[in-house]
Amino acid sequence: xxxxxxxxxxxxxxxxxxxxxxxxxxxxxxxxxxxxxxxxxxxxxxxxxxxxxxxxxxxxxxxxxxxxxxxxxxxxxxxxxxxxxxxxxxxxxxxxxxxxxxxxxxxxxxxxxxxxxxxxxxxxxxxxxxxxxxxxxxxxxxxxxxxxxxxxxxxxxxxxxxxxxxxxxxxxxxxxxxxxxxxxxxxxxxxxxxxxxxxxxxxxxxxxxxxxxxxxxxxxxxxxxxxxxxxxxxxxxxxxxxxxxxxxx
Amino acid sequence: xxxxxxxxxxxxxxxxxxxxxxxxxxxxxxxxxxxxxxxxxxxxxxxxxxxxxxxxxxxxxxxxxxxxxxxxxxxxxxxxxxxxxxxxxxxxxxxxxxxxxxxxxxxxxxxxxxxxxxxxxxxxxxxxxxxxxxxxxxxxxxxxxxxxxxxxxxxxxxxxxxxxxxxxxxxxxxxxxxxxxxxxxxxxxxxxxxxxxxxxxxxxxxxxxxxxxxxxxxxxxxxxxxxxxxxxxxxxxxxxxxxxxxxxx
Amino acid sequence: xxxxxxxxxxxxxxxxxxxxxxxxxxxxxxxxxxxxxxxxxxxxxxxxxxxxxxxxxxxxxxxxxxxxxxxxxxxxxxxxxxxxxxxxxxxxxxxxxxxxxxxxxxxxxxxxxxxxxxxxxxxxxxxxxxxxxxxxxxxxxxxxxxxxxxxxxxxxxxxxxxxxxxxxxxxxxxxxxxxxxxxxxxxxxxxxxxxxxxxxxxxxxxxxxxxxxxxxxxxxxxxxxxxxxxxxxxxxxxxxxxxxxxxxx
Amino acid sequence: xxxxxxxxxxxxxxxxxxxxxxxxxxxxxxxxxxxxxxxxxxxxxxxxxxxxxxxxxxxxxxxxxxxxxxxxxxxxxxxxxxxxxxxxxxxxxxxxxxxxxxxxxxxxxxxxxxxxxxxxxxxxxxxxxxxxxxxxxxxxxxxxxxxxxxxxxxxxxxxxxxxxxxxxxxxxxxxxxxxxxxxxxxxxxxxxxxxxxxxxxxxxxxxxxxxxxxxxxxxxxxxxxxxxxxxxxxxxxxxxxxxxxxxxx
Numbered sequence: 001x002x003x004x005x006x007x008x009x010x011x012x013x014x015x016x017x018x019x020x021x022x023x024x025x026x027x028x029x030x031x032x033x034x035x036x037x038x039x040x041x042x043x044x045x046x047x048x049x050x051x052x053x054x055x056x057x058x059x060x061x062x063x064x065x066x067x068x069x070x071x072x073x074x075x076x077x078x079x080x081x082x083x084x085x086x087x088x089x090x091x092x093x094x095x096x097x098x099x100x101x102x103x104x105x106x107x108x109x110x111x112x113x114x115x116x117x118x119x120x121x122x123x124x125x126x127x128x129x130x131x132x133x134x135x136x137x138x139x140x141x142x143x144x145x146x147x148x149x150x151x152x153x154x155x156x157x158x159x160x161x162x163x164x165x166x167x168x169x170x171x172x173x174x175x176x177x178x179x180x181x182x183x184x185x186x187x188x189x190x191x192x193x194x195x196x197x198x199x200x201x202x203x204x205x206x207x208x209x210x211x212x213x214x215x216x217x218x219x220x221x222x223x224x225x226x227x228x229x230x231x232x233x234x235x236x237x238x239x240x241x242x243x244x245x246x247x248x249x
Numbered sequence: 250x251x252x253x254x255x256x257x258x259x260x261x262x263x264x265x266x267x268x269x270x271x272x273x274x275x276x277x278x279x280x281x282x283x284x285x286x287x288x289x290x291x292x293x294x295x296x297x298x299x300x301x302x303x304x305x306x307x308x309x310x311x312x313x314x315x316x317x318x319x320x321x322x323x324x325x326x327x328x329x330x331x332x333x334x335x336x337x338x339x340x341x342x343x344x345x346x347x348x349x350x351x352x353x354x355x356x357x358x359x360x361x362x363x364x365x366x367x368x369x370x371x372x373x374x375x376x377x378x379x380x381x382x383x384x385x386x387x388x389x390x391x392x393x394x395x396x397x398x399x400x401x402x403x404x405x406x407x408x409x410x411x412x413x414x415x416x417x418x419x420x421x422x423x424x425x426x427x428x429x430x431x432x433x434x435x436x437x438x439x440x441x442x443x444x445x446x447x448x449x450x451x452x453x454x455x456x457x458x459x460x461x462x463x464x465x466x467x468x469x470x471x472x473x474x475x476x477x478x479x480x481x482x483x484x485x486x487x488x489x490x491x492x493x494x495x496x497x498x
Numbered sequence: 499x500x501x502x503x504x505x506x507x508x509x510x511x512x513x514x515x516x517x518x519x520x521x522x523x524x525x526x527x528x529x530x531x532x533x534x535x536x537x538x539x540x541x542x543x544x545x546x547x548x549x550x551x552x553x554x555x556x557x558x559x560x561x562x563x564x565x566x567x568x569x570x571x572x573x574x575x576x577x578x579x580x581x582x583x584x585x586x587x588x589x590x591x592x593x594x595x596x597x598x599x600x601x602x603x604x605x606x607x608x609x610x611x612x613x614x615x616x617x618x619x620x621x622x623x624x625x626x627x628x629x630x631x632x633x634x635x636x637x638x639x640x641x642x643x644x645x646x647x648x649x650x651x652x653x654x655x656x657x658x659x660x661x662x663x664x665x666x667x668x669x670x671x672x673x674x675x676x677x678x679x680x681x682x683x684x685x686x687x688x689x690x691x692x693x694x695x696x697x698x699x700x701x702x703x704x705x706x707x708x709x710x711x712x713x714x715x716x717x718x719x720x721x722x723x724x725x726x727x728x729x730x731x732x733x734x735x736x737x738x739x740x741x742x743x744x745x746x747x
Numbered sequence: 748x749x750x751x752x753x754x755x756x757x758x759x760x761x762x763x764x765x766x767x768x769x770x771x772x773x774x775x776x777x778x779x780x781x782x783x784x785x786x787x788x789x790x791x792x793x794x795x796x797x798x799x800x801x802x803x804x805x806x807x808x809x810x811x812x813x814x815x816x817x818x819x820x821x822x823x824x825x826x827x828x829x830x831x832x833x834x835x836x837x838x839x840x841x842x843x844x845x846x847x848x849x850x851x852x853x854x855x856x857x858x859x860x861x862x863x864x865x866x867x868x869x870x871x872x873x874x875x876x877x878x879x880x881x882x883x884x885x886x887x888x889x890x891x892x893x894x895x896x897x898x899x900x901x902x903x904x905x906x907x908x909x910x911x912x913x914x915x916x917x918x919x920x921x922x923x924x925x926x927x928x929x930x931x932x933x934x935x936x937x938x939x940x941x942x943x944x945x946x947x948x949x950x951x952x953x954x955x956x957x958x959x960x961x962x963x964x965x966x967x968x969x970x971x972x973x974x975x976x977x978x979x980x981x982x983x984x985x986x987x988x989x990x991x992x993x994x995x996x
Binding site for chain 4 (some may be wrong): 599608660667671674675676677679680713714715716717718720721723724727731742
């Protein structure tokens with residue numbers, strides 16, 4: 001992952017997932033509020049969509065896991081090099097672990113959508129787990145790096161942890177559209193922040209690299225993080241307006 | 250904002266907002282409890298008041314944003330000075346960002362009051378967001394300053410974070426007057442604490458400046474913070490007594 | 499407060515308050531469960547008891563406030579010594595502030611018990627406020643002291659904060675006897691821990707003083723804190739058994 | 748406890764307890780969902796099982812307490828050595844304290860199962876208490892040790908604290924199977940992590956000891972912790988599948 005692409009890819013995935021969840025969440029709310037029977041039975045539709053969602057998440061996670069292991073120079077499933085007496089590519093294994101938990105989320109999503117007796121909240125539980133594991137791994141990920149590198153990853157951990165916290169709280173209390181959209185807005189933020197990290201640490205333009213020990217950059221990235229969030233909110237607002245307009249036009 | 254006025258203005262705004270919300274909250278409670286129909290239909294009244302509130306908040310935020318940008322010596326919407334190779338007036342942009350999120354709160358307030366299909370809790374969500382962003386920015390705001398300067402801003406972050414936390418919890422659980430008044434008391438505290446920061450860092454009397462590295466000042470400001478809160482509670486109590494007495498006299 | 503008595507007095511007060519609340523809480527639970535009409539109408543009884551409780555708390559707080567100010571060598575309501583150019587007895591003012599908030603709790607308790615239109619949860623709110631203020635002041639109370647001194651006060655802050663947290667959560671969610679007893683058990687712990695602090699910092703026996711920089715003492719006080727809590731639990735259990743046995747014998 | 752066995756024993760106990768609770772929890776859910784009357788009246792069965800559970804937990808705790816005190820070289824109930832002027836075996840007393848609180852949990856479990864008037868949530872309360880005490884003691888347990896030793900114990904504290912937090916939240920809000928399984932999964936994690944600590948600090952194979960100051964080991968144990976959790980989740984999933992299949996075959 002130590003390059004621009006390695007940050008842009010998960011960023012894009014989280015962003016698209018966020019956009020998709022926003023649409024689904026608002027559609028569900030609109031259908032529920034107006035009790036309108038669309039030409040497709042919405043329940044069956046949403047059910048199939050859940051399965052598809054699970055398959056895509058599991059598939060993406062599997063791709064990520066295989067990619068981390070078998071890229072040229074990857075660990076190729078070796079964990080410990082007995083010759084050298086040291087661990088092999090631990091950062092790669094870190095990413096592998098995070099993908100694995102998102103894979104579990106995907107599998108749970110599929111199982112909960114196909115087997116009726118399973119409580120639906122298992123999916124939410126696995127989502128919280130996947131996010132907490134992601135946050136936990138990233139928290140222990142940046143040992144010995146430069147200040148700015150640590151700072152951008154800390155903000156990443158912050159947004160991941162907040163997303164997980166909301167998913168966790170949703171286990172206890174009946175969810176509503178506001179809380180759900182809040183959680184999704186953090187997903188969008190995570191996605192676009194991955195891009196930002198890519199731009200800061202591995203500028204793709206070939207332009208001048210960021211000074212990793214200049215505290216002014218920390219001051220700027222603080223507000224940049226907020227602007228990313230503002231954009232996430234505006235995107236959700238736009239989707240809300242569009243979906244509501246389209247489905248009741 | 251690096252002067253007395255720059256702290257007194259937002260302080261006054263938050264304080265007046267807090268006073269206003271206290272009155273509204275207690276009036277609502279009194280009307281609800283006694284099911285009394287006043288000469289004005291209270292529902293319609295409160296509805297119009299909400300819109301007015303949104304307009305005022307959005308207006309104040311816009312004023313703040315423009316002020317930060319176009320005061321003499323402000324950044325004038327320039328973010329990066331390519332000649333000097335450095336960021337332009339990041340602290341001004343910090344304030345700009347905070348105002349922007351309060352602007353979003355104002356806009357949401359207006360939209361939720363005019364469009365029926367929008368969930369009312371969106372306003373609460375944007376309030377929590379605006380407060381968390383404010384706290385987050387202030388938390389990263391005081392790099393390299395003196396001990397006392399950092400301490401008074403830390404207390405500011407504390408009260409902002411607590412206010413945001415309560416607004417956040419209100420998303421999950423049905424709100425009641427006690428929780429609402431608690432949240433508002435923190436608003437009053439924030440408002441008067443802004444004044445206190447102004448007095449500590451930029452004494453308007455021209456009297457002797459505070460010693461920024463004397464730990465005794467930290468010890469005093471600790472209890473001073475509590476006294477501000479005591480005053481906030483007493484003010485709310487007085488408004489409660491006055492409103493209840495007036496509306497049932 | 500810088501002596502054994504100064505810690506034993508509030509400790510005794512909190513402990514007795516805890517014992518009293520335990521009895522009241524269990525009696526209420528027993529009456530409610532068995533719907534038994536005792537020879538005294540329990541509702542009226544509990545109501546009067548609440549007022550009495552408020553008067554005692556307010557009285558104790560007032561005594562504490564006056565004591566802190568007018569003991570020989572106390573600040574006598576002077577806050578700043580303009581001659582010396584320094585604050586007068588800030589630690590005394592710290593204690594004064596804490597007592598003041600418990601005074602507010604007492605006053606609220608009286609008001610909520612006498613005025614019907616006031617929500618009963620105001621008392622809970624003022625309790626949470628008094629505890630958070632107490633924790634906040636103690637947190638900033640021990641600057642520049644020895645390790646063990648700081649450690650015992652940190653544990654005090656921990657238990658105060660936990661008590662406040664539970665009182666705060668009770669604002670949001672319907673309380674039950676388990677949660678209430680948990681909160682009260684922390685009150686007992688706070689009371690007995692005040693005694694422990696007195697014994698550690700100002701041994702009344704005149705025996706050898708504790709070594710304030712020996713880490714073994716920290717290790718011991720860690721488990722000592724847990725033993726205090728175990729005793730609090732056992733006391734509550736004993737009261738539970740006694741009250742249940744007495745009221746249904 | 749300063750050897751492999753001392754970590755393997757509690758680990759095994761927590762793990763078996765976790766497996767047992769998983770089975771019980773899923774069986775209860777299955778019985779409730781399908782309202783099936785098995786050949787044994789399930790309510791009476793579960794009731795007796797609760798008592799048995801309490802006896803086993805209390806017995807194990809008592810064994811642990813006696814073991815800590817009377818092993819060769821143990822403190823034999825001596826707390827302070829007046830000759831040497833120092834505490835006797837504080838780490839042993841630390842373990843003793845933790846066992847004591849689990850003993851209280853066992854006793855409460857028995858009492859709540861046999862005495863009807865006791866609220867059932869007392870057991871949950873004592874579970875939270877036992878876990879918070881365990882976490883609190885472990886947090887203050889590793890003073891002056893090597894980096895890796897502290898790190899593995901920090902992760903232990905993390906999982907213990909999370910388990911306690913969930914048990915605490917269950918006091919406030921009606922529990923459901925998802926939350927319960929989450930709590931149990933943390934128990935399994937705690938159990939297997941005890942084993943991992945044993946392997947890291949006291950390798951039973953006699954193989955090369957782990958380098959306690961190598962940061963790569965921290966990086967590995969970070970993901971190792973997640974893998975333990977993944978295994979806990981997979982075990983719960985397998986038990987879920989097996990129990991559901993068996994009870995409806």
